[in-house]
Amino acid sequence: MNQSISQDTTGATPVTQSDAAPGIKIKADKVKVFYGEKQALFDVDLDINENEVTSLIGPSGCGKSTFLRSLNRMNDTIDICRVEGSIALDGEDIYDKNVDVVHLRARVGMVFQKPNPFPKSIFDNVAYGPRIHGLVDNKSDLDQIVQTSLEKAGLWNEVKDRLDQPGTGLSGGQQQRLCIARAVAVSPEVILMDEPCSALDPIATAKIEELIDELRSNFTIVIVTHSMQQAARVSQKTAFFHLGYLVEVDETEKMFTNPTDERTQGYITGRFG
Amino acid sequence: MTDAATTMNGNTGGGLTTRNSGEAVRKSLKRRYAAEKRFQMYGILAIFFAICMLGLLFTTIIGKAVPAFTQTMINLEVTLYPQDIDPDGTRDPQVLSRANYRTIIRQAFFDLFPDVTSRRDKRQLFEMISPGAVFEIRDQVLKNPDLIGERVTIQMPLSDDIDQLNKGQIDRNLPEAERRVKDKQIAWFERLENRGLVETVFNTTFFTAGDSREPELAGIRGAAMGSLFTMLVTLLVSFPLAVSAAIYLEEFAPVNKWTQTIEVNINNLAAVPSIVFGLLGLAVFINFFGMPRSAPVVGGLVLALMTLPTIIIAARSALKSVPPSIREAAYGLGASPLQVITHHVLPLAMPGILTGTIIGMAQALGETAPLLMIGMVAFIVDIPQGPLDPSTVLPVQIYIWADSPERAFVERTSAAICVLLAFLVFMNVSAVFLRKRFERKW
């Protein structure tokens, strides 16, 4: 794919999305992200629907993680990172001065590419979020939350006998599901997942995909993935990023059968990426 | 596969006669294994050498120190005449403690040697008993005033020279003029031994007394307490300061000229000779703030300044080595920066911080130079009761004793070194214990 063409056509890309439809959870408007002098995202407009799985795809370095991390302001932890434009969660700009980041991150949880359980017991891993946010005031409520979270993450049966053992002692796939349980335990409204299966084998991946589909009924999910098949399997909506631009976003079905942009077509059919 | 390897060798292997890469690999393997073996050998040799030196150090020091743990005593039968101790019969402790016990001892001791009559001989004879003997009687009388008027046997120390003679540290074959113990004294001592009055006992004085000019009355307690108080002050001041500084610099401070300057200065501070810190303490804490001289507070503060950079550097590298994924996980759940640090980063960094702290404290424990500047080298008999009392510390005590001419201080120097080493071992063991606890918890 030719660099100059991609630059030229960006402005004219017809971004098909239904404006102000009911059930829009997050609305990104002209989002630009800079790392120091370098701009990583250019004017991204994207609506994320409630109780849907939205997948972000695109070649490496195109800004998927950057966009995902700007949805819960994880970029704040990077000194040189700067965000312009607006991102609204339920109509409220999350970059507004009055927004408390701690509260925001309790509403928008995150699961990372590499499983990163705390070096604590399985129980404490899941209980950490509810504890710091003061969601429970007695032990039995906490036990209940831990159990339901682990059940939602499909891990309960495997670990119920060893909740006091370190979370780091689980297998990679189990660790990732533990991280999902940990995020779920805070009862967020949105869960962001950055390539949650990239370190896992096909069986663990299948389990997590199944899980994502179940979680959809309670949560809004945004997932970054490098696997077309995964995007096609789990998501209702797919957004294709390229060189910092949001090239195309549409129903997943349509995206994989009849993409509008030739860059999308090229990427999906594996001609570049 | 083999073909490709052969052609490759053919193309590049110029002078080599190998035709097969398997052969070449086997040959180089041998070399690689040999190199590994050699390297292991060097390592083992180095460790062996270190252990030998350590063993040598310990055997010489402990060997020299052992005699200091015993003391030669005399079981002297004395009559506690009321007219000498308590002529008015008041039993007033004031009177009892000021009584002239010296005469009583003189009397009892001279009675053992009726043949010694000349003044000069009598003086030499009485020199055999330690000046501390009077305290033994006084303590007994104060404890039990009913003893007055009785005839009792009391164990009291012999002088350091006689003690050395008994321990075989004085060569009896030397000409009399070159010995500290005279021929007559040797003869008298042998008579005492023959009557079974001499006894060698465990030297409790060494562990219960402060410093003294008389070796047989000198103890390590004062210096040990001084070291303890100094270390406490050092730890209480430097640990929290250093850890907060490290956390701020590592987690909160923006990277700019300012913080870079601070960082460079901290690294430089770690390399400043310790005596400079002593001068600083003298100028600031004593002259400016008017803190007491020779006190463990000042010593502790000076050593804390010296230890700060060591702990800060260790703590920063420990904090840095906590994987970023842990921070991200905690931030992602909505933990505040302080919660991320106190709940996750700090506990994971704790073992490293403790290691740095122990290294710093061990350095501080052995430090002499800065303490000389603030007057902790003084001759102090009393045992300090708190960090404000004048005192000395173990390394300074070792230095003072090593500098004393009396033969009996040589063994006490080694014994003091043993006590210092015991302190060090204790500190290290507690650090290992703490580290294990933190590691187990996480």
Ligand SMILES: Nc1ncnc2c1ncn2[C@@H]1O[C@H](COP(=O)(O)OP(=O)(O)OP(=O)(O)O)[C@@H](O)[C@H]1O
């Ligand atoms: N912390 C950072 N500092 C500077 N530049 C960054 C930083 N993180 C990302 N970038 C830059 O921003 C651009 C987008 O990166 P991003 O991580 O969002 O890509 P990505 O689409 O997630 O790629 P991948 O699929 O490989 O994860 C890249 O050019 C990258 O070099």
Ligand SMILES: [Mg+2]
């Ligand atoms: Mg990424």
